[in-house]
Amino acid sequence: MLKIGEFEFNSRLFLGTGKFSDEETQTKAIGASETEVLTFAVRRMNLYDKDLPNPLANIDLRNYVTFPNTAGAKTVEETVRIAEIADHAGVCDMIKVEVIGDDKTLLPDPIATYEACEILLEKGYTVCPYISNDVVLARRLEALGVHAVMPLASPIGTGRGINNPLNLRYIIEQANIPVIVDAGIGSPKDACYAMELGADAILLNTAISGAKDPVKMAEAMKLGIEAGMLSHEAGRIPVRYTAQASSPAEGLGFL
Amino acid sequence: MQCIINDETFTFEEDLTVSQLLAHMDIDADRVVVEHNGELIKKESFDSHIVKSDDRLELLEFVGGG
Numbered sequence: 001m002l003k004i005g006e007f008e009f010n011s012r013l014f015l016g017t018g019k020f021s022d023e024e025t026q027t028k029a030i031g032a033s034e035t036e037v038l039t040f041a042v043r044r045m046n047l048y049d050k051d052l053p054n055p056l057a058n059i060d061l062r063n064y065v066t067f068p069n070t071a072g073a074k075t076v077e078e079t080v081r082i083a084e085i086a087d088h089a090g091v092c093d094m095i096k097v098e099v100i101g102d103d104k105t106l107l108p109d110p111i112a113t114y115e116a117c118e119i120l121l122e123k124g125y126t127v128c129p130y131i132s133n134d135v136v137l138a139r140r141l142e143a144l145g146v147h148a149v150m151p152l153a154s155p156i157g158t159g160r161g162i163n164n165p166l167n168l169r170y171i172i173e174q175a176n177i178p179v180i181v182d183a184g185i186g187s188p189k190d191a192c193y194a195m196e197l198g199a200d201a202i203l204l205n206t207a208i209s210g211a212k213d214p215v216k217m218a219e220a221m222k223l224g225i226e227a228g229m230l231s232h233e234a235g236r237i238p239v240r241y242t243a244q245a246s247s248p249a250e251g252l253g254f255l
Numbered sequence: 256m257q258c259i260i261n262d263e264t265f266t267f268e269e270d271l272t273v274s275q276l277l278a279h280m281d282i283d284a285d286r287v288v289v290e291h292n293g294e295l296i297k298k299e300s301f302d303s304h305i306v307k308s309d310d311r312l313e314l315l316e317f318v319g320g321g
Contacts (some may be wrong), residue, residue: 016321026319041320044261044313045287047280056319057286071320085315088295089288157321173276205321 002200004172004178005126005147006009007065007093011036012195012225014067017056017217018207025214027059031074039096039203041071042082043179061091067128068115069096074109079116096150096182096203097129106156110204114144114237121145124215130182133167135174142177150203153194156182157206161190161194165197183243188217195228214236259311270308273301276316288315 002009014037020026030038042054068086073079079099086092097116101109113129120127121144129150131137139151151171154160160183161184162168172179177201185191185204194202202225211217256267260280265307267315273296277284289296290313308314 017319039321041318042288042315043318045282045316047261047263047282047314054319061317068317069320085288085290085295086317088297092262092315108291167305203321209319 002178004068004094004128006120009065009201010038011203011222012229013191013202013222014039014201015208016040016069016203017059017209018205019209021209023058026209029214029218030059031218032215033200033208036065037067037094038202039067039068039205040091042085042118043072044190061216065093066091067096068092069098069130071098071100073116074101074112074132075099076112076115076119079112080119080123083120083123087125092125094126094128094147096227097127107152110134110165113137114141117141117144117146120183128180133164133171134169135170138171138175138179146177148178148180150180150182152183153181153190156183158182158184159186159210161186161205162193162197165193168194168199169197185221188220191221192224192228192231195225198232201225201227242254256306256308258306258308259260261312261314270297271306273304276306276312277301284312289313290315291305 009032013033013035015033015035017041017241047172053206070079070082073082097113097115099109099112100106117127117129127146128150129141129146130150133151141149151168154163180203181194182203183206191202208214208217238244256270258265273289292311
């Protein structure tokens, strides 16, 4: 069982709710993923087009652990403000601290992330920061008291999979808090690989919502994550340079 | 009464409660988060909280995101 702060999870798939084509697909994909955690964002309401689709509007968030992000924030103040808005509305069980430091790569600002985490921890939030593959930052954030760290697989929405497995492994091996791999997952093999490396959970969005069949992909991701976790627990064989016969070398005298 | 909502100027005939203002604008009160002059307003206060001239409102909502 995965534990983050006071919350416990059976599912290791945390699901973002962006970019689904329609509400029905989103609802079915959420069901197929068997996620217990939904991530979403805070935005200004469109004052003119009330019919603008908001697939999230009809989801009963009370059935999930709510995990809003602070996406769009570029400063510490903006990050804290978004968290407070979500908390005020009663949909902030945990907060995904996401402070973008670069518009092109959408990579996080490590210093602003650290400072925002410090403030949100003081205010009593369950804090999970989105970070680059930086083992030192992960350690510093853990020492600060965050409840999980969320290193990226690769930049948001790229679907490039695990860009830096070595650094990701460094983070996982030294962490004493959950490690949620977040962003850049493209297919179930990426999610499986992250779990094989020892990640505790995966947060993904576009890989499911952008798939040709999001509902089927949600199930595939669920299975990939389960397979990766089982593989990690089972312990994979070492990678060798030369071939090792799997059939006995003895008993070939009849040939 | 003239106030600023999401950075735009809106004009109403008189001061309004938040509930009345939302109704005027045809906005679902269950869906919106209201910030009034930088202060987040509880839904329970929508009926009593008054919006006056030169006040600033942010009308926010939760949308899909990852």
